[in-house]
Amino acid sequence: MIPNLNLVPFVSVDHMMKLVLRIGVERFLSELAAYVEEDFRRWESFDKTPRVASHSADGVIELMPTSDGRIYGFKYVNGHPKNTREGRQTVTAFGVLSDVANGYPVLMSEMTILTALRTAATSAVAAKHLAPRDASCMAIIGNGAQAEFQALAFKALLGVDRLRLYDIDPAATQKCVRNLQDRGFEIAACRSTEEAVEGADIITTVTADKQYATILTDNMVGAGIHINAVGGDCPGKTELHRDILLRSDIFVEYTPQTRIEGEIQQLAADHPVTELWQVMTGAAPGRADARRITLFDSVGFATEDFSALRYVRDVLAGTGLYQDLDMLADPDEPRDLFGMILRAGREGSVSPG
């Protein structure tokens, strides 16, 4: 008999925060990025099921499953732009990893924080392969919930130590400056996107709202820049002017999904793009020369959540930063589910009804 077949470890929001703090944010992002890259490199071994979306007037609830044949994972994630009005997050998420051989869940985790981390780690992994050599200065347009994670991931993986921040709400920029102080950055709080992109090697766009649809116009982007476009991630939501796309070499996670959700929804369905895994494995070139504009059109893909859950599972042992959930019925005799209920009644104080 295998002990405790009924228990599934659960990482709460509080435990996730403690795990990130104990490991250290930058180390967490670096190690997570290695898992993300490892899984991108074995791209063809994944079952890439399309995400399953349930749309409503106010938002969307999605299930994002994937499997490598040994481990299965899925993420539940919502997107409700009006949520912030009532003090809720626009996006919340949780995820599950399971053993493909027996279908039993082996980990459940909050994924609101973890998604922020994996998105930043994925951006930095992409930039490691695409950004100009010795990039050290990054503009971040949009200083909301994702901004600090992006900054720290680029510091950890590429050594970016100069930030130029801009948000239409100066309070967001100030929050970002405050949160990133004493972490080895030289930070400029800028008053416009034009000012923020001056001298930047990398431009990260990570705005939240649909209505500011052209964050970057063509004249703002000079030769040799890497654009990390994170905020355009659903149908109708884009951040870059189409002319920038036409001048860029475009890299995506999973083409069929990005055609629908990414910046390239502005382009013809056959506009050439390169999948990131192809660059990592050498199957396709990355940055051609120092003058090219590279664009990572990031929308987030199920394998990245899978990588993140896999990483959390691997670092969790011995930390105590989880609780065991009694989630799976585990009768002594698998065919005797009803008898298990009867025994619970006899053992407890509850009289069987």
Add this chain to the structure above:
Amino acid sequence: MIPNLNLVPFVSVDHMMKLVLRIGVERFLSELAAYVEEDFRRWESFDKTPRVASHSADGVIELMPTSDGRIYGFKYVNGHPKNTREGRQTVTAFGVLSDVANGYPVLMSEMTILTALRTAATSAVAAKHLAPRDASCMAIIGNGAQAEFQALAFKALLGVDRLRLYDIDPAATQKCVRNLQDRGFEIAACRSTEEAVEGADIITTVTADKQYATILTDNMVGAGIHINAVGGDCPGKTELHRDILLRSDIFVEYTPQTRIEGEIQQLAADHPVTELWQVMTGAAPGRADARRITLFDSVGFATEDFSALRYVRDVLAGTGLYQDLDMLADPDEPRDLFGMILRAGREGSVSPG
């Protein structure tokens, strides 16, 4: 500020058992059946997304989402026939209900036990509309994990008080007899399917294994019988001889799914079937006369899980039979996810990394 936005009530296996015992198994099944029927009656208001299956050599992992526009629900369920060899359940499940308006989960629950209950409740609801009047004797072929739940649901909803049990493994039958003693049944443990179906008004087939593909042959089924076919529920797995189907009026949950998974996978794709909700709403006839054979070709559908989660949510208040999971990040300022981590570091004993 709405308090405790981060918390999601979770019903563990132990809490579910206690909830069932406190309410009483038969009352739980009756009340649950009312929810199932209520949702069948508003069938057309549901978003009936197909289930998302990830198949492997040893089994399948499925996500079954649905929504009525106000509430969203999904179930995670695996099916791994070889699991019992190592003391695991063939099927385990858990589920989530969410608020469509903001995407936040409002309930997470074990669903291994709950699925057994909802399957039995659905069978009994169907029989209430289809079985011959005054049916009081039911044969149950297959005496595994689902058998007792079926027996008690039919007792609660139809007044069935005579059982004729058969399983290829006599130990399964004995377990079933033992578990159902002192519950008002007259029980006959039979040595063959032929013996079990003698005098039965209703025949429930609920066997587990693919290899016994013809549990019922044509000669076993007389006029006026209602067949509740529960065990044939995936491609390649059926329990009834095709000739029985040809003599029966067939009722299904959701035709597109049952064509693939149910007994009717043995029939032509245009063989006439009636959806259960049509009978309930009067849109289609049920049992035509006392001589007809009616067949409920049950495979289980997402709305039934939705009904079950909805019922559990409604009866949970005040019981204390749940624990609050810290599952959703809830920063004071929605854009300040990173700051929430920093504050956790300052408040806890963990030094920020």
